Amino acid sequence: MLVFIHINKTAGRTVRYILRSSFGLRHCEVEPWQATWTGPPFSTHDLHRLRKIYPKLESIGGHRLRAYVDLEENGTEFKYFTFMRDPLKTSASHFQYNVQYRGKKNLVFEDWIQRDWPRNRQTKMIARKADAAEAIRIIQKKNVFVGLTERFDESMLLLKAAMAHNLNIGYKRVNVARSNSLAQDLLSNKKTREMLVAANQEDLRLYSFVKQELYPSFQKGYGHALEADVWAYQKARNSKFNQQNLTLSRLKQYVLYKPLLYLGRRGVAVV
Numbered sequence: 001m002l003v004f005i006h007i008n009k010t011a012g013r014t015v016r017y018i019l020r021s022s023f024g025l026r027h028c029e030v031e032p033w034q035a036t037w038t039g040p041p042f043s044t045h046d047l048h049r050l051r052k053i054y055p056k057l058e059s060i061g062g063h064r065l066r067a068y069v070d071l072e073e074n075g076t077e078f079k080y081f082t083f084m085r086d087p088l089k090t091s092a093s094h095f096q097y098n099v100q101y102r103g104k105k106n107l108v109f110e111d112w113i114q115r116d117w118p119r120n121r122q123t124k125m126i127a128r129k130a131d132a133a134e135a136i137r138i139i140q141k142k143n144v145f146v147g148l149t150e151r152f153d154e155s156m157l158l159l160k161a162a163m164a165h166n167l168n169i170g171y172k173r174v175n176v177a178r179s180n181s182l183a184q185d186l187l188s189n190k191k192t193r194e195m196l197v198a199a200n201q202e203d204l205r206l207y208s209f210v211k212q213e214l215y216p217s218f219q220k221g222y223g224h225a226l227e228a229d230v231w232a233y234q235k236a237r238n239s240k241f242n243q244q245n246l247t248l249s250r251l252k253q254y255v256l257y258k259p260l261l262y263l264g265r266r267g268v269a270v271v
Contacts, residue, residue: 001057001058001059001060001073001076001077001078001079002019002058002059002060002061002079002081002163002164002167003059003060003061003065003071003078003079003080003081004016004019004059004060004061004062004065004081004082005061005065005066005067005080005081005082005125005126005144006061006062006063006065006082007082007083007084007085007090007121007122007125008063008090008094008097008121009085009090009093009094009097010082010083010084010085010090010122010149011083011085011149011152011173012061012083013174014152014171014172014173014174015061015083016029016061017171017174017241017246018156018167018168018169018170018171018241019059019061019167020241020245020246020249020250021168021170021171021241021242021245021246022059022166022167022168022242022245023058023059023245023249024242024244024245024246024248024249025054025056025245025248025249025252026054026056026057026058026059027057027058027059027060027061027249028050028053028054028057028059028060028061028249028252028253028257029060029061029062029253030042030046030047030050030060030061030062030064030065031046031062031064031261032046032064033045033046033049033261033264033265034264034265035064041064041065041066041069042060042062042064042065042066042069042071043069043071044070044071044072044073047060047071047073048073049264049271050257051073052271053252053256053257053260053271054252054257066125066126066128067080067082067125067126067127067135067138067139067142067144068126068127068128068138078142079143079145079163079164080142080143080144080145081144081145081146081147081159081163081164082125082126082144082145082146082147083146083147083148083149083152083155084122084146084147084148084149084206084207084210085122085148085149085150085207086150086207087120087122087196087200087203087204087207088187088193088196088197088200088204089183089187090121090122090203091113091118091121091196091199091200091203092182092183092184092186092187092196093180093183094118094121095107095109095112095113095118095182095183095186096180096182096183096186098112099182100179100182109186109192109195110192110195113195113196113199114199118199119199119200120199120200120201120202120203121203122203122206122207123135123202123203123205123206126138126139126144126206130201130202131202132202132203132205132206132209135202135206136206136209139210139214145158145159145162145163145218146210146214146215147159147215148210148211148215151215153230153233153234153237154219154226154230156169156171156233157169157222157226157229157230157233158218158219158222158226161221161222162218162221162222168242169233169237170237170238170239170240170241171237171239171241172239172240172241
């Protein structure tokens, strides 16, 4: 089973669409059965309940999946993957998203960046805590595939070759920011850039490992044809998703799964 750990602002929405387009009713955007956003992440117990709704599940994804959580199921091989992006750009984009998309016009960057949850966000998704060394250990132990948002097309080819041979990697970009001016201002201003650097020290260490050591190992494993295959993929890529699979996936997600989650969180024994 593919397990996509969706880190904010790393092209994860596009990856979600690729998974839905590829697997349809066999994909689910998961959440913990009982937990709120401040509660524990998706667990083995949640997976066992999910199986009653999705017996033929082939992929799961979501913001509540974590690499440090060990999912267990007899007969299932879990193949974890995620995408990372330059930590400074990711953090700046995250702030921009809160202002532009979530309408928090009065949000002050200097206050926001001092909160715990925006700091070293990518490392925490892997290791629970802001500890790059622990994140690297988990990635190596679980053979987590880490793609690079900055090399998205190449990463999709590497992912398909490494662990997802039946993945349909035709796509079009989704959830693209209307304007990057706010993020660019934060990155170009000396004071705010220094604050971004200070807030993402562990993310910078982890990203350096991924970019300089881990990702090159994926490239090497693919072989000498990678550059030519990326060029051919970009030239011939189908920019349309499988609309039938997208529709079926959404219907099951919002007509069946989400209502059952809603009832379960209110104490109704549904599955």
